[in-house]
Amino acid sequence: MNEDFLHYVWKYQLFSIENLKTSIKEPIVVSKVGLHNNNAGPDFLNAQIHINNQHWIGNVEIHLKSSDWYLHNHEMDANYDAVILHVVWEEDATVFMKDNTPLPTLILKDYVLNSALKNYQNLFSSEQRWIPCEKEINTIDGFILENWKERLFFERLERKSTAMKLLLETNKNDFEAVLFQLLAKNFGLKVNGDAFLQLSSSFDFSILRKVRFDENKLAALLFGQAGFLEESIEEVYHQKLKAEYQYLKHKYQIEPIAKNVFSFFRMRPNNFPTIRIAQLSSLYHLHQNLFSKIIEIKDLQGFYNLFSIQVNLFWKTHYNFEKESKLSPKKLTKSFVDLLIINTILPLKFLYQKNRGGVQESDFLDLLKNIKSEKNSIITRFDTIGVKSKNSYETQSFLELKNNYCAKKRCLQCAIGKSILGR
Known part of the structure; x- marks a missing residue:
């Protein structure tokens, strides 16, 4: 009990x-x-x-x-x-x-009431279940489920934006600086996310603002701070960036982070940290006020256009500074941009609108409903118990349901659990 x-x-x-x-x-x-x-x-x-x-x-x-x-x-x-x-x-x-x-x-x-007690005992049965209501979730009234999914989605947005709020305070309410740090973390994906966040936090964003008009200076700043310009490599492009970085390092009194924090092990070449840094550099060279542009965009195609970038010619034939490879464009894929939208852009945009005094909920719902369902172990498991996801709005809702309600046995605070108990 x-x-x-x-x-x-x-x-x-x-x-x-x-x-x-x-x-x-x-x-x-x-x-x-x-x-x-x-x-x-x-x-x-x-x-x-x-x-x-x-x-x-x-x-x-x-x-x-x-x-x-x-x-x-x-x-x-x-x-x-x-x-x-x-x-x-x-x-x-x-x-x-x-x-x-x-x-x-x-x-x-x-x-x-016997019915309430029986429903409670069934829901909290000692029987091993992936989620307590996996046998009943498909019997929940559609209206209740739809309203609960929307509530779950905004709870997830709220939680993500709350974590970003601390980063915003650290950066003196500079949304452009926070966007850069969060995008960098997402460019690193799960394996190199912390390393990329460390890189983006290793210098004041004001330095990037000053050098981003020059493609080589911006690349030198990012690769230099990441520790990739510390070695002596005969490649001309590497030497050019290294010389540029030495000047920036002295001028702004900055120091690189340890190169060994980045992992290449068992990663697809397009996800190598060198390629992701090159893409991040090209993005910030192309767009001078990225956060302002993100705030204005409301449709999915607009974001795809924004992140349609070309890496420097050198990186089209390289995955690292030493070995030449077959020509490939190394563009940001739509699925990668979808991750940026879900994990960085929408939570930060949500925080921005809250700070401005009003959240336009339809902006977030309409956008996520046009992004394909995410693929991960939790969503796959929901699928096996008959709970299908049509888009990323639903997958985000179900991730929140599993992680913040089911895993914590918070059935009595969950609309699904309440519906079952109230029968």
Whole structure:
């Protein structure tokens, strides 16, 4: 038995209200269950209850066992002086008020509806399940599910943007600087993400603003700070960037990060950190005010056009500074741009709109509904239990559902779980 379940039963009155009595057989009539309190203090505030034909207005406290009142030291806390009813699953001790009279107690297990208890036991069964409701999720009303997916999507956006808020404060509310750091992290993908974030944070963004008009200076700054210009290589392009970097290093008093933080192991050549740095350099050379442009774009094709870049001619025939390879354009793929939109652009845009005082929710929904479903182990598993995703809006919702609700057994805060329990 879970105390959250008792909260849920009380809040939605999933108990027989006929002949409701306290533990000492005084009749109870619940007019208002009260306001669910998620902060410190009693569980439900300002309830209205008739106990033994007397009308009371006050608070309700809920426990699995009545002795929990003393276990939690409520008798020492003035916040609990206005409790008018103690709701418990079982009474194993008498709780006394300050005037030494017993606190009216409702033993909930005597009144809980069998259907609610059975649904709860099924949902929290000890049977091994990938998610608690995997046998019932396909029976949920479509209207409830659609509304919940939208709520999940914006919860995910909110959580991502909250993490970005700290980065924004560190960068003195410079959205352009934060965008650069977050894009860099995403250019590194999962394997090199932290290394790319370290690279983008190793110098002040104002330096990039000054050098980005010159393609070679910008490339020298990024490759130099990444540690790829520390070696002596005979390649002319490498030597040119190295000389340029030595000048920038002295002028701006910057130091490179360790080259060995970047991984090439078991990576596809197009994902090599050298190629991703070259693409990032070309992007910022082409677009001088990238964040401003991102804010203006609302359609998917607009983003594809924005990220349609050409790498320097050298990188079209190289994957590193030493060995020449077959000619290939090394453009950013649409699937890669989709990842940038999902993981960086939309959360940052959401934060920007919040800071401006209003979120245009349709901007985010319309865009994500036009991006193909993501492919990962969680989405594949949802697919096997019959929950199909039509687009990235739905995959983002289901990722939030799995990671922040199912994995934490937060069924009683989930619309799907509530729907099952309320049957």
